[in-house]
Amino acid sequence: MTDGAGRDDREGKEAERRRRWRLALGGDDEDGLSERDLRMDRALNALYGTAPGGGSGRAGGSGRRGGLGASAPRVARWLGDIREFFPTPVVQVIQRDAFDRLNLKAMLLEPEFLATLEADVHLVADLISLRAAMPEKAKDTARQVVRKVVDELMAKLAHATTETIRGAVRRGRRTHRPRFADIDWPRTIQANLRHWQAEHRTIVPERLVGFANQARNKADLDQVILCVDQSGSMATSVVYASIFGAVMASLPVIETRLVCFDTAVVDLSEDLADPVEVLFGVQLGGGTDINAALAYCQGLVTRPAKTHLVLITDLFEGGNAPEMLQRAAALVAAGINLVVLLALSDDGRPSYDTSHAQALAALGCPVFACTPDQFPDLMAAALKRDDLADWAAGRDISLVRAGHADAP
Structure with missing residues (x-):
C-alpha cells in the first residue's frame, strides 16, 4: 500500500469514527453526515433531544424532550424510521425509552398506533395492564398484538419444553413402536443418521425410538x-x-x-x-x-x-x-x-x-x-x-x- 493510500485509509477511518460519535452524542454539526444519517439523527433526537445549553441529552442525563407530540400518525412514522435504521432488539429498547420519556402509554389506546409497534414481552405486559382503559376499538388490535407475541414465544419455547419435560417424566422403558406423540426425536435422529438422503436433505427413519406408552391414572x-x-x-x-x-x-x-x-x-x-x-x-x-x-x-x-x-x-x-x-x-x-x-x-x-x-x-x-x-x-x-x-x-x-x- 502506498503512503497516499495509507493516509486515505486512515483519514477514512477517522471520518467514520467522528460520524459514529456524532450520531451517538448528537449535536448540530451536519458535516460528514449523509441524508440517511440525518434522518437517523432526527429519529433519535425526537426521543432523546438535546440538553439545555446546546449539549446532547442522548448519552444520558435529563435532555429536553423531543417533538413527537401526541399525534398517532407522527409517532407511527417515527417508529417506521427507527425500524428502518436499527435491528429489532434496539427498536424494542427505544420503544421502552419512548414510553417512559414521552408518556406514550396513552398512545397504546389507539389501534392505529398499536399496529405500528414492534411487539415484544414488555409491550404485551403494557397492553395487559392498560386493557381496562382501552376503548373497544383498540381491544381487538391489542389482542392481535398479544397473539402475535404469544405465537412467536410458543414457537420458540414449546418444543424444548415438551421434549425436556416428557423425557424427565418418562425416563423408564423405551419402545421402537411409539405413538407419534411419544417419539423421542433426538434419539430417533441419532439412530437413523445412516439413512440420510442427500438429494432430499432429510433423514428417513427406519427405526423409531420413543417412550413406552405407560397408562397412568x-x-x-x-x-x-x-x-x-x-x-x-x-x-x-x-x-x-x-x-x-x-x-x-x-x-x-x-x-x-x-x-x-x-x-x-x-x-x-x-x-x-x-x-x-x-x-x-x-x-x-x-x-x-x-x-x-x-x-x-x-x-x-x-x-x-x-x-x-x-x-x-x-x-x-x-x-x-x-x-x-x-x-x-x-x-x-x-x-x-x-x-x-x-x-x-x-x-x-x-x-x-x-x-x-x-x-x-x-x-x-x-x-x-x-x-x-x-x-x-x-x-x-x-x-x-x-x-x-x-x-x-x-x-x-x-x-x-x-x-x-x-x-x-
Missing part, C-alpha cells in the same frame, strides 16, 4: 402448580409463566395448574388451552398477598410427594409475612417440592425482599431468578427431584443463601 401423575405474582413489577414473568403453563398443560404426563395472585387469588388453570385468554384474565398491578396464594395452592395438593410448587414472586409480601413463612415451612415439611423464582424473565438481576428470600432458603427451598431459556431444564430437574443447588451451580446461577443477601 391421574393419581399417578406429577402435579405442577405455577403460582405467579401478578403485581406490576412481575409483569414479564406473568407473560412467560402463562406460556409455559399452556405448554405444560398440553402434556398428558403431568398435571399443570396456573394460579395468579395479587391481594386476591385467581385460578386460571381452565383457560390454559389458550394462553392469550389467560393473559387477558390477568389483573396486573395492585398489592401482594403471598400467604393467601400459598394457602390456596395448599388446598390444591392431593399428592404432596408428587407435587412441585413453583412460586414466582419478588417476595415483597403485603399480607401476613410470618404466616406466609410458616405456611411455606409446612409445605416443605409435607414433602412438596417448593421452588421460589424471584423472576422468570430476560431482564437479569431482579429486585426482591432479601429477608424473605433468606428465610425461605433456610427452609431448604431453592431461591433464584430464572430466564425463559433455562426454565424447561429447571422443570425437568425439579420433576426428577434433582438437587437444584447443583443444577443452578452448573449453570452459573446464583442462589440466595440463608443468612446472606447475595442477589441472583
Whole structure:
C-alpha cells in the first residue's frame, strides 16, 4: 500500500469514527453526515433531544424532550424510521425509552398506533395492564398484538419444553413402536443418521425410538402448580409463566395448574388451552398477598410427594409475612417440592425482599431468578427431584443463601 493510500485509509477511518460519535452524542454539526444519517439523527433526537445549553441529552442525563407530540400518525412514522435504521432488539429498547420519556402509554389506546409497534414481552405486559382503559376499538388490535407475541414465544419455547419435560417424566422403558406423540426425536435422529438422503436433505427413519406408552391414572401423575405474582413489577414473568403453563398443560404426563395472585387469588388453570385468554384474565398491578396464594395452592395438593410448587414472586409480601413463612415451612415439611423464582424473565438481576428470600432458603427451598431459556431444564430437574443447588451451580446461577443477601 502506498503512503497516499495509507493516509486515505486512515483519514477514512477517522471520518467514520467522528460520524459514529456524532450520531451517538448528537449535536448540530451536519458535516460528514449523509441524508440517511440525518434522518437517523432526527429519529433519535425526537426521543432523546438535546440538553439545555446546546449539549446532547442522548448519552444520558435529563435532555429536553423531543417533538413527537401526541399525534398517532407522527409517532407511527417515527417508529417506521427507527425500524428502518436499527435491528429489532434496539427498536424494542427505544420503544421502552419512548414510553417512559414521552408518556406514550396513552398512545397504546389507539389501534392505529398499536399496529405500528414492534411487539415484544414488555409491550404485551403494557397492553395487559392498560386493557381496562382501552376503548373497544383498540381491544381487538391489542389482542392481535398479544397473539402475535404469544405465537412467536410458543414457537420458540414449546418444543424444548415438551421434549425436556416428557423425557424427565418418562425416563423408564423405551419402545421402537411409539405413538407419534411419544417419539423421542433426538434419539430417533441419532439412530437413523445412516439413512440420510442427500438429494432430499432429510433423514428417513427406519427405526423409531420413543417412550413406552405407560397408562397412568391421574393419581399417578406429577402435579405442577405455577403460582405467579401478578403485581406490576412481575409483569414479564406473568407473560412467560402463562406460556409455559399452556405448554405444560398440553402434556398428558403431568398435571399443570396456573394460579395468579395479587391481594386476591385467581385460578386460571381452565383457560390454559389458550394462553392469550389467560393473559387477558390477568389483573396486573395492585398489592401482594403471598400467604393467601400459598394457602390456596395448599388446598390444591392431593399428592404432596408428587407435587412441585413453583412460586414466582419478588417476595415483597403485603399480607401476613410470618404466616406466609410458616405456611411455606409446612409445605416443605409435607414433602412438596417448593421452588421460589424471584423472576422468570430476560431482564437479569431482579429486585426482591432479601429477608424473605433468606428465610425461605433456610427452609431448604431453592431461591433464584430464572430466564425463559433455562426454565424447561429447571422443570425437568425439579420433576426428577434433582438437587437444584447443583443444577443452578452448573449453570452459573446464583442462589440466595440463608443468612446472606447475595442477589441472583
